[in-house]
Amino acid sequence: MLRADRHLLMEKPLALDLAGADALIEAADQRGLVLMPGQSQRFYDTNRAIHEAVVRGDVGRPSHARATFLAGWLWGGWGSWVLDPARSGGHVVHNGVHGIDLVSWWLGARPVEVLATGGPVSAAGLGIADHFTVHLRTDTGATAIVEMSRAVRPRATVMRELVVAGSDGVVRQTMADAGGVLVDESGSSLLGFDGQDGFDREVGAWVATLTDGVALPVTAADGRAALAAAIAAERSLITGRRVRVAGA
Numbered sequence: 001m002l003r004a005d006r007h008l009l010m011e012k013p014l015a016l017d018l019a020g021a022d023a024l025i026e027a028a029d030q031r032g033l034v035l036m037p038g039q040s041q042r043f044y045d046t047n048r049a050i051h052e053a054v055v056r057g058d059v060g061r062p063s064h065a066r067a068t069f070l071a072g073w074l075w076g077g078w079g080s081w082v083l084d085p086a087r088s089g090g091h092v093v094h095n096g097v098h099g100i101d102l103v104s105w106w107l108g109a110r111p112v113e114v115l116a117t118g119g120p121v122s123a124a125g126l127g128i129a130d131h132f133t134v135h136l137r138t139d140t141g142a143t144a145i146v147e148m149s150r151a152v153r154p155r156a157t158v159m160r161e162l163v164v165a166g167s168d169g170v171v172r173q174t175m176a177d178a179g180g181v182l183v184d185e186s187g188s189s190l191l192g193f194d195g196q197d198g199f200d201r202e203v204g205a206w207v208a209t210l211t212d213g214v215a216l217p218v219t220a221a222d223g224r225a226a227l228a229a230a231i232a233a234e235r236s237l238i239t240g241r242r243v244r245v246a247g248a
Contacts, residue, residue: 045179065103085127
């Protein structure tokens with residue numbers, strides 16, 4: 001698309017490796033084109049409500065974030081491309097990059113070091129870690145945990161818990177909380193919720209950038225940073241060691 005001089009909304013991850021991401025970024029820059037990674041989690045109501053609370057200073061200086069997404073289904077059967085690390089980059093790269101970008105956005109920080117654990121829970125021969133937990137240390141000193149699973153039973157299970165803690169309070173959201181709950185020294189209060197689908201808002205933001213010159217809500221640099229952390233996490237899964245994020 002970029003070689004055809006077309007702006008590009010690129011589904012996450014931005015690429016399967018940093019060389020591919022850099023090639024996309026360079027091509028867009030050389031042609032003066034807009035490249036936006038499709039980090040759709042930034043556009044969902046609950047995630048935006050948490051971000052807005054942090055930006056307003058409701059929790060003070062953010063020090064920790066957690067994003068937990070648990071479900072009981074795998075994608076499209078055992079032959080699907082997402083189960084092949086050669087085509088998907090691995091579970092953390094193609095799916096965990098959502099959570100990594102989300103906690104980074106909330107914290108206003110970039111991951112510099114990761115430690116990941118996990119493995120194939122559904123079946124020993126599965127080519128990916130269908131459950132994983134990634135611990136992240138960021139350039140601001142804040143920490144984060146991203147946990148994802150596609151192996152919870154029963155298969156119909158869907159669970160979510162989102163938290164940002166700071167010097168003055170905590171904002172959290174579960175599937176029962178609607179927009180979320182802010183807790184500080186004065187007590188607890190509900191966050192707003194407007195019900196618009198995240199994909200609709202993502203595409204709308206993309207179009208607004210092209211037609212009205214609105215600043216990109218997710219930059220190629222954001223997508224690259226999340227990818228770099230996800231790749232490091234995949235390496236950590238294999239080695240069992242902490243891994244420094246490339247370029248951090």
